[in-house]
Amino acid sequence: MIVFFFIAFALMLAGCSLMVVLNRNPITSALWLVLGFVSLAGIYLLLQAEFLAMVQVIVYAGAIMVLFLFVIMYLNLKHDIDDGLQHRMRRLVGWGLGALLLAEAVSLLRRGWAPGPTAFEPPNGVWGNTAAIGRVLFTRYLFPFEVLSLLLLVAMVGAILIARGPGGRKGGSEA
Amino acid sequence: MNALPAAVPITWYLALSALVFVIGVVGVLIRRNALVIFMSIELMLNAANLAFVTFAHFLNGLDGQIFVFFVMTVAAAEVAIGLAIIVNVFRLKETVYVDEVNQLKG
Numbered sequence: 001m002i003v004f005f006f007i008a009f010a011l012m013l014a015g016c017s018l019m020v021v022l023n024r025n026p027i028t029s030a031l032w033l034v035l036g037f038v039s040l041a042g043i044y045l046l047l048q049a050e051f052l053a054m055v056q057v058i059v060y061a062g063a064i065m066v067l068f069l070f071v072i073m074y075l076n077l078k079h080d081i082d083d084g085l086q087h088r089m090r091r092l093v094g095w096g097l098g099a100l101l102l103a104e105a106v107s108l109l110r111r112g113w114a115p116g117p118t119a120f121e122p123p124n125g126v127w128g129n130t131a132a133i134g135r136v137l138f139t140r141y142l143f144p145f146e147v148l149s150l151l152l153l154v155a156m157v158g159a160i161l162i163a164r165g166p167g168g169r170k171g172g173s174e175a
Numbered sequence: 176m177n178a179l180p181a182a183v184p185i186t187w188y189l190a191l192s193a194l195v196f197v198i199g200v201v202g203v204l205i206r207r208n209a210l211v212i213f214m215s216i217e218l219m220l221n222a223a224n225l226a227f228v229t230f231a232h233f234l235n236g237l238d239g240q241i242f243v244f245f246v247m248t249v250a251a252a253e254v255a256i257g258l259a260i261i262v263n264v265f266r267l268k269e270t271v272y273v274d275e276v277n278q279l280k281g
Contacts, residue, residue, distance in 0.1 A: 006183045010191045021202035026210045047232040071258045155252030163259035
C-alpha cells in the first residue's frame, strides 16, 4: 500500500518538477511547484514526518509560493492569454467544479450525522512525532533555533530595505 | 511485471531526491527568467530535504528532521531577500532575464 502511495507521489513530484522547468509562463511554473511541494509533503507523511509535512504545506506551498506569485504578478511579466476557446473552457471548468462542490455540500448536509467523540483519539495511541520534534528542538537545538529567529529578523529588515529601492528613501527620512 | 517490495527501499527515496535535484540543476542552467531560476533552486533545496528526512527515517533519529526545519527557515529568508533583489533589478533594468543583467552598475 505504502509502495503504491510512494510511486504515485514520486511520479507527481517528478512530473511537477519537470513542468516547473519546462513551462514558458512563470505563473504556471509557480502553480506546478505548489503541486510538487504538496506531493513532497505526502512523501514526508510516508516517512512518518508528519510535522514536516504540515510545515511543508504551510510554509512552502503557502507562504513562499504566495510570495513568488505576488512578485510575478507585481512585475506583470506576461499577460494572461484571454483568447476565446481557452477562456470559455476555463469558465466551464470553474462553473463545473463549483457545481460539484455545491452538490457535495448539499448531499453532506442532507445526510445528518452522529456527533463523534469530542476529544480526539489518536489511532493506536500514537501521537506522531510533533511532540518529539518539539522536545529535541527546544533542548538540544535551542541555540540554533534562537539564532534562526535572528536570521529571520535580518532577512526581513534586509528585504524591506532592498525592495524599497532608490526611489523610496525620501519616505524613510521623513519618519 | 516483477513483484513490488513490501516496504519502499531507501534507494527509491534517494533516487527520487537525486532526480528532483537534477531537474533543479537543469532548470537553473536552461532557464533565463530569474524567477524560474529561483524556483529551480527551491526544487534543489527540497530534494536535499527529502534526503535528510529519508535518512532520519531509516536511522530512527530526529536530527535530520530538525535540519529540514532549519533549511526551510533559511529558504524562507533567502526567498524574501532574493525576490526583493529581483524586484529591484526589474525597477532598474525593466527585465528579469538574467542574460540581460550583465553589469553590476545600475
